[in-house]
Amino acid sequence: MKTKLAEIISIGNEVLAGHTINTNAAYISQQMSAIGLPVYWVTTISDTHDEILFALNTANTRADVVLVTGGLGPTPDDITKATVCEYFNSPLIQNKNVLNHVQNLLKNRGLSLLDTNMAQALVPDKADILHNPVGTAPGLALENKGTYFFFMPGVPIEMKRLINEQIIPYLQKRLNLPAIRSYLLRTTGIAESRLFELLKDILKEYSQFPLAFLPRHIGVDLRFRLISDNKDEQQKFESFVDAVRNKTLKYIFTEENVELEQILGQLLKDRKLTFSCAESFTGGLIGDLLTNIPGSSDYFMGGMITYSNASKMNLLGVKQKTLETYGAVNSETALEMVRGVQQAFATDCAVATTGIAGPAGATETKPVGLCYIAARYGNEEVEKEFHFGRDRIINKRRGAMAAMEMLRRMILKIH
Amino acid sequence: MKTKLAEIISIGNEVLAGHTINTNAAYISQQMSAIGLPVYWVTTISDTHDEILFALNTANTRADVVLVTGGLGPTPDDITKATVCEYFNSPLIQNKNVLNHVQNLLKNRGLSLLDTNMAQALVPDKADILHNPVGTAPGLALENKGTYFFFMPGVPIEMKRLINEQIIPYLQKRLNLPAIRSYLLRTTGIAESRLFELLKDILKEYSQFPLAFLPRHIGVDLRFRLISDNKDEQQKFESFVDAVRNKTLKYIFTEENVELEQILGQLLKDRKLTFSCAESFTGGLIGDLLTNIPGSSDYFMGGMITYSNASKMNLLGVKQKTLETYGAVNSETALEMVRGVQQAFATDCAVATTGIAGPAGATETKPVGLCYIAARYGNEEVEKEFHFGRDRIINKRRGAMAAMEMLRRMILKIH
Numbered sequence: 008m009k010t011k012l013a014e015i016i017s018i019g020n021e022v023l024a025g026h027t028i029n030t031n032a033a034y035i036s037q038q039m040s041a042i043g044l045p046v047y048w049v050t051t052i053s054d055t056h057d058e059i060l061f062a063l064n065t066a067n068t069r070a071d072v073v074l075v076t077g078g079l080g081p082t083p084d085d086i087t088k089a090t091v092c093e094y095f096n097s098p099l100i101q102n103k104n105v106l107n108h109v110q111n112l113l114k115n116r117g118l119s120l121l122d123t124n125m126a127q128a129l130v131p132d133k134a135d136i137l138h139n140p141v142g143t144a145p146g147l148a149l150e151n152k153g154t155y156f157f158f159m160p161g162v163p164i165e166m167k168r169l170i171n172e173q174i175i176p177y178l179q180k181r182l183n184l185p186a187i188r189s190y191l192l193r194t195t196g197i198a199e200s201r202l203f204e205l206l207k208d209i210l211k212e213y214s215q216f217p218l219a220f221l222p223r224h225i226g227v228d229l230r231f232r233l234i235s236d237n238k239d240e241q242q243k244f245e246s247f248v249d250a251v252r253n254k255t256l257k258y259i260f261t262e263e264n265v266e267l268e269q270i271l272g273q274l275l276k277d278r279k280l281t282f283s284c285a286e287s288f289t290g291g292l293i294g295d296l297l298t299n300i301p302g303s304s305d306y307f308m309g310g311m312i313t314y315s316n317a318s319k320m321n322l323l324g325v326k327q328k329t330l331e332t333y334g335a336v337n338s339e340t341a342l343e344m345v346r347g348v349q350q351a352f353a354t355d356c357a358v359a360t361t362g363i364a365g366p367a368g369a370t371e372t373k374p375v376g377l378c379y380i381a382a383r384y385g386n387e388e389v390e391k392e393f394h395f396g397r398d399r400i401i402n403k404r405r406g407a408m409a410a411m412e413m414l415r416r417m418i419l420k421i422h
Numbered sequence: 423m424k425t426k427l428a429e430i431i432s433i434g435n436e437v438l439a440g441h442t443i444n445t446n447a448a449y450i451s452q453q454m455s456a457i458g459l460p461v462y463w464v465t466t467i468s469d470t471h472d473e474i475l476f477a478l479n480t481a482n483t484r485a486d487v488v489l490v491t492g493g494l495g496p497t498p499d500d501i502t503k504a505t506v507c508e509y510f511n512s513p514l515i516q517n518k519n520v521l522n523h524v525q526n527l528l529k530n531r532g533l534s535l536l537d538t539n540m541a542q543a544l545v546p547d548k549a550d551i552l553h554n555p556v557g558t559a560p561g562l563a564l565e566n567k568g569t570y571f572f573f574m575p576g577v578p579i580e581m582k583r584l585i586n587e588q589i590i591p592y593l594q595k596r597l598n599l600p601a602i603r604s605y606l607l608r609t610t611g612i613a614e615s616r617l618f619e620l621l622k623d624i625l626k627e628y629s630q631f632p633l634a635f636l637p638r639h640i641g642v643d644l645r646f647r648l649i650s651d652n653k654d655e656q657q658k659f660e661s662f663v664d665a666v667r668n669k670t671l672k673y674i675f676t677e678e679n680v681e682l683e684q685i686l687g688q689l690l691k692d693r694k695l696t697f698s699c700a701e702s703f704t705g706g707l708i709g710d711l712l713t714n715i716p717g718s719s720d721y722f723m724g725g726m727i728t729y730s731n732a733s734k735m736n737l738l739g740v741k742q743k744t745l746e747t748y749g750a751v752n753s754e755t756a757l758e759m760v761r762g763v764q765q766a767f768a769t770d771c772a773v774a775t776t777g778i779a780g781p782a783g784a785t786e787t788k789p790v791g792l793c794y795i796a797a798r799y800g801n802e803e804v805e806k807e808f809h810f811g812r813d814r815i816i817n818k819r820r821g822a823m824a825a826m827e828m829l830r831r832m833i834l835k836i837h
Contacts, residue, residue: 017464022448022464023451023461023462023463023464024451024452024455024460024461025447025448025449025450025451025452025455025461026448026452026634026636027448028443028444028445028448029443029444029447029448029464030443032440032444032466033437033440033441033442033443033444034440035440036438036439036440037439037440037441040439040440045438045439046438046439046440047438047467047468047473048438048465048466048467048473049432049437049438049444049464049465049466049467050463050464050465050466051447051463051464051465052462052463053462058462058463065480198533200533200536200538200539203538204536204538219435219436221436221441221442222577224579230436230439230441264441284727286706286709289710289713290709290710290712290713290714290718290722291701291706291707291708291709291710291713291725291727292706292710292713293706294701294705294706294709294710294727295704295705295706295707295709295710295818297705297706298704298705298706298707298727298729298779298818299705299814299815299818301780301781301782301814302782303705303729304729304730304783307705307729308729308730308732308733309726309727309728309729309730309733309737310706310726310727311724311725311726311727311737312699312706312709312713312724312725312726312727313724314713314718314719314722314723314724315719315723315724315767317723317767317768318723318724318766318767321766322724322726322737322766351733351736351737352730352732352733353732364713365716366716367716367717368719374530376530376531394530394531394532395531396530396531396556397530397555397556398556398579399714399716400714401579403710403713403714
């Protein structure tokens with residue numbers, strides 16, 4: 008069975024100008040992938056007759072399903088509907104159900120019916136009408152030369168309801184969609200090129216399956232996907248995933264679409280451990296990331312951001328002698344910081360970061376990107392030297408990630 | 423003069439699959455608009471030979487400038503470069519400068535050169551090489567039938583550096599771009615609807631000029647743009663901007679494309695003031711934001727993230743009686759926190775936040791979004807109650823913004 012392919016067309020000047028980020032396309036792609044309809048093209052165009060016609064024409068030649076958002080609002084600068092009528096050679100007619108729905112919606116909001124609202128009940132006569140429970144513009148389904156077209160408003164909440172309640176059932180009823188398997192291995196602590204070297208032989212052995220390497224500043228995601236009903240192929244695919252998983256096990260912090268702070272937070276919560284942090288290099292980022300998680304007050308007691316030497320001494324008990332002998336950026340300072348913060352907040356675990364985030368602050372022996380991180384879990388302690396890059400903000404992210412990962416490995420005894 | 427048009431091609435299965443939201447396209451659109459090159463098409467395609475060729479071909483027929491991101495990484499699943507060579511009929515050659523740069527980058531990170539890294543120094547022989555200071559893959563500039571093509575890695579920080587440092591100057595040197603006047607008034611502390619009311623009469627008087635209201639969680643941006651070589655029109659446009667500016671002066675924290683933390687940081691630096699913060703509601707975000715700014719160690723001494731009641735008492739000297747009488751979320755606690763942190767870090771200024779970020783933690787009298795913020799400048803102190811929304815992460819951002827703005831107004835004596 009040939010894989011059926013989908014295309015997204017986003018219509019709207021706001022998206023095109025970059026003032027609105029196209030989150031709709033990402034949402035639709037994920038929903039379509041999940042039912043076995045990978046999206047192969049996303050096109051963003053302005054709300055103009057010629058651009059819309061060109062995009063519909065092109066999509067008709069290559070896609071099985073075309074999902075169009077935007078341009079169905081009530082204001083007259085949306086000319087999508089007129090162009091749709093032209094393309095499908097289908098004149099506008101008034102739809103009673105839509106008119107009733109629009110009247111009810113407005114009544115519930117205490118508004119009266121305007122001409123622009125009346126216009127929303129006009130739909131192309133060949134279209135199947137998709138009920139939009141949260142807005143006045145209905146979705147439209149049309150077919151041309153074997154390709155299904157869906158038109159939705161650009162308002163995210165309306166689009167989402169239409170996708171889930173109308174379009175997915177509509178497609179599943181009409182198209183014979185394949186089985187899908189997908190995996191995500193989220194790694195940290197290993198560079199993309201190293202990871203690739205490590206997996207070279209496995210990739211060669213299973214070269215029929217594509218594996219996407221997705222570098223992030225804080226690690227590399229490995230993404231697998233198989234669209235196939237063939238049992239043999241499915242089994243081989245599972246062996247491929249297993250082989251990669253086993254080879255990279257110590258670097259994988261999750262197989263879910265979540266961040267490390269959520270994994271660490273959950274681990275602390277499950278083990279009933281409390282946590283604190285002393286941040287110089289990361290400047291508060293570790294605290295910020297952990298407190299983004301609802302319920303983090305269960306395990307996160309707090310932290311110290313000690314940017315000055317005085318605060319490292321007065322608040323964390325770093326010894327003046329340590330600072331005089333080695334400076335603020337060294338492993339002994341990191342260790343004294345982590346001990347100090349663990350004591351100050353009386354927590355089970357703690358981490359500390361100190362380093363030169365850049366762009367200034369480097370010395371002859373201490374380059375930008377040098378960072379020392381220490382972690383404590385009970386009375387155990389670990390410290391490590393890192394060499395990050397030259398970008399201050401990325402350095403902070405990488406430092407926060409490395410500190411959280413160090414503690415996670417300590418708690419789980421991964422070496 | 424005919425307006426020149428730009429097209430963006432985003433290459434990458436991740437964007438297509440919806441796992442990565444296409445923020446790159448939004449950024450590039452904004453930067454191109456700013457130099458008078460509006461983006462008319464954004465196309466997202468997979469990293470496959472046929473799709474890339476089709477997209478390059480289509481763009482070549484309609485755009486003056488084509489900006490391509492993604493597909494330039496070191497792993498073999500990126501076939502963009504090979505397809506670029508084919509399209510421009512330009513074989514790969516090794517570039518010594520790129521090779522040196524890659525070697526240096528890796529050396530600074532303590533890594534050795536792998537085959538995959540070596541491959542990044544291979545570039546199409548017709549391409550102008552655009553130096554990428556923060557990554558191993560260089561940008562490429564090529565020209566075909568009067569259209570300029572630029573190829574960049576998909577990593578946002580690398581793309582941004584290439585756009586600003588290489589591509590914009592490259593285009594400005596070669597294209598005759600129209601006169602553009604644009605202004606940005608960045609406001610905070612006033613809702614969009616109130617701002618609109620305030621400006622109603624001015625908007626009517628100058629209705630020939632569009633004014634974009636761009637709400638952000640932490641304020642509203644007002645964006646003005648005029649593309650015109652007409653002197654009269656330019657003068658009227660300036661009067662319009664002046665009228666809006668005068669009406670909203672107390673809410674404008676900057677007219678540059680910078681964030682409040684940069685404005686506050688610069689103010690502290692200029693006045694030689696030191697700063698510290700006590701964060702409960704914001705969980706480290708204020709520290710994180712300020713330490714994102716290079717050189718912030720000049721004025722930022724540090725902070726306390728006091729998530730637990732014990733840490734509020736032990737580290738900041740909040741009175742047990744205060745916590746027992748009013749709870750942790752009230753103005754008295756905020757004031758004791760800000761006094762405590764100012765003293766602990768011996769700083770000229772300080773802020774403190776306490777509140778219920780949500781989604782849990784609300785009581786009958788204290789809803790999610792309630793937040794108390796206090797600020798001190800010398801011996802002066804101010805505190806204020808805020809009612810933010812229901813989203814935890816947005817609440818933290820709004821809290822951090824409000825705290826920094828409170829201190830900024832205090833220092834500048836804006837009431």
